[in-house]
Amino acid sequence: MSGGMDDxxxxxxxxxxxxxxxxxxxxxxxxxxxxxxxSVNALLKNLRPRLVKQTPDRWYTAQRLFCxxxxxLLADNRRGEKSYGKVPRKAIDSVWTLYADNADSVIMExxxxxxxxGPISFVKASKIAEPLWRDxxxxxxxxxxxxxxxxxxxxxxxERLGGQDAFLSMEDIALFMEAAPQxxxxxxxxxxxxxxxxxxxxxxxxxxxxxEIGERCRTEAATTPLMIILARLxxxxxxxxxxxxxxxxxxxxxxxxxxxxxxxxxxxxVSDAVVGEMENRLETLSETETGVIPRExxxxxxxxxxxxxxDAAADAKExxxxxxxxxxxxxxxxxxxxxxxxxxxxxxxxxVGDTLKALDAMGLxxxxxxxxxxxxxxxxxxxxxxxxxxALDLKADVSKEVDSAVKAMKESIQxxxxxxxxxxxxxxxxxxTEIEANxxxxxxxxxxxxxxxxANEEMAKAFDILDERFPEPDDPDDY
Amino acid sequence: xTSANPKVEAAAPEDExxxxxxxxxxxxxxxxxxxxxGVSIPFTTPVLAQSRIRKRxxxxxxxxxxxxxxxxxxxxxxxxxxxxxxxxxxxxHDQRLFIKLARRKNIAPEPIRRTSLKIAESGLAGPQAAAAxxxxxxxxxxxxxxxxxxxVSNVLKRHSDDKKGVxxxxxxxxxxxxxxxxxxxxxxxxxxxxxxxxYANLEQWSDAIAPVGLPDVPMKSRYRRxxxxxxxxxxxxxxxxxxxxxxxxxxxxxxxxxxxxxLDAIDMEFEVxxxxxxxxxxxxxHWKTNLVALQLSVERVSWxxxxxxxxxxxWTDHDKLPRHKQQDLxxxxxxxxxxxxxxxxxxTQRAKWRDMTxxxxxxxxxxxxxxxxxxxxxxxxxxxxxxxKSL
Numbered sequence: 129m130s131g132g133m134d135d136x137x138x139x140x141x142x143x144x145x146x147x148x149x150x151x152x153x154x155x156x157x158x159x160x161x162x163x164x165x166x167s168v169n170a171l172l173k174n175l176r177p178r179l180v181k182q183t184p185d186r187w188y189t190a191q192r193l194f195c196x197x198x199x200x201l202l203a204d205n206r207r208g209e210k211s212y213g214k215v216p217r218k219a220i221d222s223v224w225t226l227y228a229d230n231a232d233s234v235i236m237e238x239x240x241x242x243x244x245x246g247p248i249s250f251v252k253a254s255k256i257a258e259p260l261w262r263d264x265x266x267x268x269x270x271x272x273x274x275x276x277x278x279x280x281x282x283x284x285x286x287e288r289l290g291g292q293d294a295f296l297s298m299e300d301i302a303l304f305m306e307a308a309p310q311x312x313x314x315x316x317x318x319x320x321x322x323x324x325x326x327x328x329x330x331x332x333x334x335x336x337x338x339x340e341i342g343e344r345c346r347t348e349a350a351t352t353p354l355m356i357i358l359a360r361l362x363x364x365x366x367x368x369x370x371x372x373x374x375x376x377x378x379x380x381x382x383x384x385x386x387x388x389x390x391x392x393x394x395x396x397x398v399s400d401a402v403v404g405e406m407e408n409r410l411e412t413l414s415e416t417e418t419g420v421i422p423r424e425x426x427x428x429x430x431x432x433x434x435x436x437x438x439d440a441a442a443d444a445k446e447x448x449x450x451x452x453x454x455x456x457x458x459x460x461x462x463x464x465x466x467x468x469x470x471x472x473x474x475x476x477x478x479x480v481g482d483t484l485k486a487l488d489a490m491g492l493x494x495x496x497x498x499x500x501x502x503x504x505x506x507x508x509x510x511x512x513x514x515x516x517x518x519a520l521d522l523k524a525d526v527s528k529e530v531d532s533a534v535k536a537m538k539e540s541i542q543x544x545x546x547x548x549x550x551x552x553x554x555x556x557x558x559x560x561t562e563i564e565a566n567x568x569x570x571x572x573x574x575x576x577x578x579x580x581x582x583a584n585e586e587m588a589k590a591f592d593i594l595d596e597r598f599p600e601p602d603d604p605d606d607y
Numbered sequence: 608x609t610s611a612n613p614k615v616e617a618a619a620p621e622d623e624x625x626x627x628x629x630x631x632x633x634x635x636x637x638x639x640x641x642x643x644x645g646v647s648i649p650f651t652t653p654v655l656a657q658s659r660i661r662k663r664x665x666x667x668x669x670x671x672x673x674x675x676x677x678x679x680x681x682x683x684x685x686x687x688x689x690x691x692x693x694x695x696x697x698x699x700h701d702q703r704l705f706i707k708l709a710r711r712k713n714i715a716p717e718p719i720r721r722t723s724l725k726i727a728e729s730g731l732a733g734p735q736a737a738a739a740x741x742x743x744x745x746x747x748x749x750x751x752x753x754x755x756x757x758x759v760s761n762v763l764k765r766h767s768d769d770k771k772g773v774x775x776x777x778x779x780x781x782x783x784x785x786x787x788x789x790x791x792x793x794x795x796x797x798x799x800x801x802x803x804x805x806y807a808n809l810e811q812w813s814d815a816i817a818p819v820g821l822p823d824v825p826m827k828s829r830y831r832r833x834x835x836x837x838x839x840x841x842x843x844x845x846x847x848x849x850x851x852x853x854x855x856x857x858x859x860x861x862x863x864x865x866x867x868x869x870l871d872a873i874d875m876e877f878e879v880x881x882x883x884x885x886x887x888x889x890x891x892x893h894w895k896t897n898l899v900a901l902q903l904s905v906e907r908v909s910w911x912x913x914x915x916x917x918x919x920x921x922w923t924d925h926d927k928l929p930r931h932k933q934q935d936l937x938x939x940x941x942x943x944x945x946x947x948x949x950x951x952x953x954x955t956q957r958a959k960w961r962d963m964t965x966x967x968x969x970x971x972x973x974x975x976x977x978x979x980x981x982x983x984x985x986x987x988x989x990x991x992x993x994x995x996k997s998l
Contacts, residue, residue: 319929323930324929328852494730497734497737498734500730501733504733508988512985565728565737568730569730569734571731572699576984580696587702587731603711
């Protein structure tokens with residue numbers, strides 16, 4: 129992304145919730161009219177994490193409404209193999225076109241009229257799209273049935289959709305369309321992501337949703353609620369224990385056989401589903417432009433990925449599936465390493481050097497809040513990356529960056545201390561406050577990067593100088 | 608959980624009183640006085656967050672009070688000098704605060720807050736906390752002047768012949784103040800006071816009530832803003848408690864009950880200060896006694912509010928967290944809940960408070976894994992963000 133787009137991106141992320149929602153509306157509206165829709169799409173893609181959290185009113189297209197029931201399962205799928213429970217983004221256009229070409233025109237016209245009224249809430253979108261989902265289920269199931277009627281038909285359909293993955297995705301999407309009302313109720317009732325564990329209410333909701341889908345739709349659709357749960361989990365590998373919880377809570381119900389059948393069907397694919405989920409999260413992170421997500425946040429997400437990868441590897445070993453997943457695990461590790469090197473470590477010592485140079489040039493005034501806040505993100509990211517440097521074979525890179533930053537910090541502290549010593553003595557409290565803020569901002573850098581002992585030593589030295597050169601007046605409150 | 612430090616492990620979490628009525632290693636869950644309860648300290652080292660400081664007398668060593676330390680449910684008391692031996696990994700911010708507080712003679716909410724703000728202003732708790740502290744210190748500097756302006760203006764509007772107030776510019780300059788004094792002279796004369804004496808009384812008055820301020824002024828005072836936040840917090844956490852089915856639900860309800868009962872006590876004090884502002888004749892007729900009453904009321908409000916602002920900001924944005932984290936947060940809020948001491952509660956209210964503190968003692972969750980060695984940087988940053996919001 130160019131520097132200009134980077135700036136726009138940063139500006140958009142800095143907006144408050146209300147302004148952010150307004151800008152998203154304008155962007156979505158302009159997407160259909162823009163000369164270069166790709167640039168608008170690129171901006172919206174980078175805003176996706178915040179859109180998921182904030183859910184502002186949006187300008188839904190008919191295609192977007194079509195995707196709502198399974199939007200949490202969309203994946204970039206760069207590695208090219210479709211994972212169980214994921215819908216590759218690149219498959220959507222062809223499946224949507226196939227449906228749109230065969231859709232009920234009355235339903236589509238009514239929907240167009242309703243959605244053209246302006247941006248709408250997620251709840252309203254769910255309501256007006258119900259007829260579309262019903263129609264799409266019928267159309268797609270009919271198309272699948274027709275395609276499966278002969279080898280030639282399936283070949284033609286696969287070609288039309290753009291490949292085997294797209295055909296498999298169409299089968300999944302047909303299931304999501306059938307179960308859409310139940311999935312939407314589940315999505316609205318569940319805790320937002322990240323879910324660490326299912327409490328009794330959540331587990332019961334999942335069991336009831338599975339049972340209801342099992343009664344109203346094809347049996348295969350009953351596993352779809354579990355795919356949504358997986359996408360919301362803080363740690364995807366905990367899905368197995370959550371399956372146990374849903375099994376337990378539904379054990380005495382009439383629907384137990386139906387629910388347990390769905391749980392077993394999902395469990396048979398669970399390793400693929402879990403690894404696919406982790407790959408998807410990692411791909412999202414890899415593709416996000418540097419600087420869009422704070423370094424601290426990226427460093428934390430990678431730490432979660434490492435823990436997930438360890439659990440998944442242990443599971444695969446236990447089930448004798450090591451060989452099947454080895455390449456995927458290796459690829460994930462390489463991808464994590466690249467993300468940390470590029471988006472967390474790279475540039476930290478440079479940023480420290482730049483900030484210190486600016487500080488040194490200022491004299492002994494208070495540094496700006498903005499410059500320090502930006503630097504803090506670098507330092508915290510690097511500190512977090514140090515915790516798992518070994519696991520990603522990045523220990524030497526992290527150490528090199530830390531050492532270089534610490535060296536620059538210590539030199540700068542020495543320089544500032546000398547400046548303070550050379551400044552004429554003063555009892556002006558305002559002067560003391562300014563100089564104290566300057567010296568302590570440097571001490572804070574040392575502390576943030578993780579060198580607590582050095583930070584303590586430097587703090588003690590700095591306060592000795594401050595107390596000697598700029599003594600504090602007696603506290604009037606202390607009687 | 609086991610503890611490596613005998614100084615903490617030896618402390619039984621029961622009420623063990625010494626001859627002064629204060630315990631040596633653990634203290635009463637329901638303190639008798641504000642002094643015994645201590646003042647909350649906005650430390651950023653996670654285990655020390657929301658702990659309290661108290662002093663038996665100006666000469667004696669201060670003590671640190673931590674609820675639920677060492678995996679038990681009592682309130683632990685640690686001598687100030689032992690803190691660094693027990694908590695070997697403190698943030699630089701907290702080490703500085705530790706040194707500054709060790710030297711203090713007067714342990715009360717306002718001076719502790721000022722000390723903490725000055726340290727935050729240096730940037731040791733991060734740039735956001737530094738900016739917030741700078742802003743608050745400036746506001747605190749100005750609040751006496753602002754209160755004086757409102758008080759004098761109200762007096763002139765109500766009691767002068769022309770019923771006109773003053774401007775802030777007028778009262779900020781020596782010349783302007785002289786003009787104001789001239790206009791006040793007729794009113795002062797009604798109470799047998801010269802213009803200077805009357806103006807001095809009004810200055811003493813505004814100095815005494817500055818953080819509480821006056822009712823019905825355009826910009827609410829610091830204490831009134833915290834009080835309003837507390838009201839909103841209570842409503843919010845009560846609504847949350849009604850929807851949550853975990854162990855944290857009853858804890859949140861208890862928090863709301865304690866907040867409401869504390870709000871009642873705060874409002875009673877506001878009534879005292881506001882009533883005096885409404886009735887100039889009555890206030891001036893016994894000025895010296897009333898001034899003491901005003902000072903006591905404001906000081907009492909400072910103790911009643913102590914600790915709540917941090918707790919309210921802990922809860923802010925809870926709805927953006929996943930449910931299990933909201934439940935942990937409600938339990939943590941409950942752990943550090945400021946209880947009004949026994950002696951400060953009217954006899955008619957004591958049974959209600961006894962029940963609430965009994966419930967609190969039985970539900971409060973102990974701190975876990977507090978001695979894990981390395982400081983958890985993410986926890987520290989969370990503390991700092993909360994601190995920046997609450998300053």
